[in-house]
Amino acid sequence: MEVNLQVNPLEKWAKVKGKPLVIAGPCSAETPEQLMATAKLLKDLGKVDVLRAGIWKPRTRPNSFEGAGAEGLKWLADVKKELGIPVGTEVANTQHVEEALKYGIDVLWIGARTTVSPFSVQEMADALQGVKNVAVLVKNPTHPELPLWIGAFERLYRAGIRDLAAIHRGFATSDKSKFRNIPMWQIPIELRRIAPQIPIICDPSHIGGKRDLIFEISQKALDLNFDGLMIETHITPEKAWSDADQQVTPARLSEILSELKVRKDSSTDKDFNDHLDDLRKKIDNLDRELIEVLAARMAIVEKIGEYKRENNVTTYQVKRWDDIMKNRADLATKMSLNPEYIIEIYKIIHEESIRKQTEIMKAVASKA
Numbered sequence: 309m310e311v312n313l314q315v316n317p318l319e320k321w322a323k324v325k326g327k328p329l330v331i332a333g334p335c336s337a338e339t340p341e342q343l344m345a346t347a348k349l350l351k352d353l354g355k356v357d358v359l360r361a362g363i364w365k366p367r368t369r370p371n372s373f374e375g376a377g378a379e380g381l382k383w384l385a386d387v388k389k390e391l392g393i394p395v396g397t398e399v400a401n402t403q404h405v406e407e408a409l410k411y412g413i414d415v416l417w418i419g420a421r422t423t424v425s426p427f428s429v430q431e432m433a434d435a436l437q438g439v440k441n442v443a444v445l446v447k448n449p450t451h452p453e454l455p456l457w458i459g460a461f462e463r464l465y466r467a468g469i470r471d472l473a474a475i476h477r478g479f480a481t482s483d484k485s486k487f488r489n490i491p492m493w494q495i496p497i498e499l500r501r502i503a504p505q506i507p508i509i510c511d512p513s514h515i516g517g518k519r520d521l522i523f524e525i526s527q528k529a530l531d532l533n534f535d536g537l538m539i540e541t542h543i544t545p546e547k548a549w550s551d552a553d554q555q556v557t558p559a560r561l562s563e564i565l566s567e568l569k570v571r572k573d574s575s576t577d578k579d580f581n582d583h584l585d586d587l588r589k590k591i592d593n594l595d596r597e598l599i600e601v602l603a604a605r606m607a608i609v610e611k612i613g614e615y616k617r618e619n620n621v622t623t624y625q626v627k628r629w630d631d632i633m634k635n636r637a638d639l640a641t642k643m644s645l646n647p648e649y650i651i652e653i654y655k656i657i658h659e660e661s662i663r664k665q666t667e668i669m670k671a672v673a674s675k676a
């Protein structure tokens with residue numbers, strides 16, 4: 309996939325240099341007093357770059373608090389005026405965008421449930437055509453479809469928006485997981501690889517769903533070179549009208565931010581780089597051996613395929629496959645490797661064996 313979006317670096321609009329961008333504030337603006345009180349505490353920390361608050365809340369089921377609506381924009385504008393801190397909110401349609409722009413909201417974000425709809429994203433991009441002085445952040449779609457996420461950036465980019473960033477908030481799952489939305493870190497890792505210009509902000513509140521997970525998710529994001537964090541913060545989290553379990557107090561946010569380690573993405577130290585090069589050479593050699601072994605394995609799989617074809621035997625052998633899974637997981641454990649990791653690799657190996665043998669079966673079918 310080719311992506312060429314010359315979006316502005318974060319420093320251009322967020323005024324952060326050499327440190328991760330921090331967006332914090334309540335999940336929802338509930339009352340003008342709650343918003344202002346939270347914002348004041350956050351401003352006093354001196355560590356928060358943008359004050360966030362949801363005013364239109366897309367809820368899973370009706371009858372939950374769906375946000376203060378347009379009235380909340382005035383509260384956000386008051387916070388911006390009184391405290392001089394940039395403010396941001398979620399938008400989901402053209403009307404939201406137009407109203408937010410009227411109130412001078414600095415940062416808009418498109419939520420995960422909206423990013424899934426190219427129609428909605430395009431309508432908002434049209435409403436943003438030619439607009440200056442607004443940054444637009446795009447949360448990942450609820451399911452892990454990277455091209456859909458990228459498509460949203462392309463639509464906004466074509467509308468002339470250059471102050472763009474991604475928000476990784478995890479992916480919906482029905483599996484039992486300690487996360488509310490499973491992170492699937494490989495998706496933002498791949499986004500960074502194919503579109504390195506797009507800054508990525510992590511939303512540990514939505515990934516974790518529980519305040520106790522916020523620190524570890526944030527640290528992991530920083531170690532993956534993310535550019536910022538969006539952390540839901542409320543004066544009295546346990547009394548919050550939405551997402552009470554995943555919000556922290558401004559005091560706790562301050563602790564989290566001071567405990568997080570911000571590491572550099574490379575080093576200029578010669579000894580470090582020389583040693584790293586030596587170790588990487590070892591990895592290069594081992595990877596070559598690994599691929600040679602896979603090629604040798606595949607040659608035998610092909611032989612078995614031909615043998616099965618001559619004897620009219622199915623490609624998939626349940627019993628043998630089940631034995632391999634168990635045995636390789638045991639071997640992994642004995643070698644101090646995570647058996648789940650090895651099983652995932654074997655699933656890919658087996659899928660390719662079946663694909664190859666299916667090709668071998670077909671080749672004869674078409675000859676016959």
Ligand SMILES: O=C(O)C(=O)C[C@]1(C(=O)O)C=C[C@@H](O)C=C1
Nearest residue numbers: 609612623624625628629658661
């Ligand atoms: O053992 C076989 O029958 C094979 O074809 C090899 C192999 C494998 O990749 O290990 C491939 C397909 C079968 O389902 C089981 C195992």
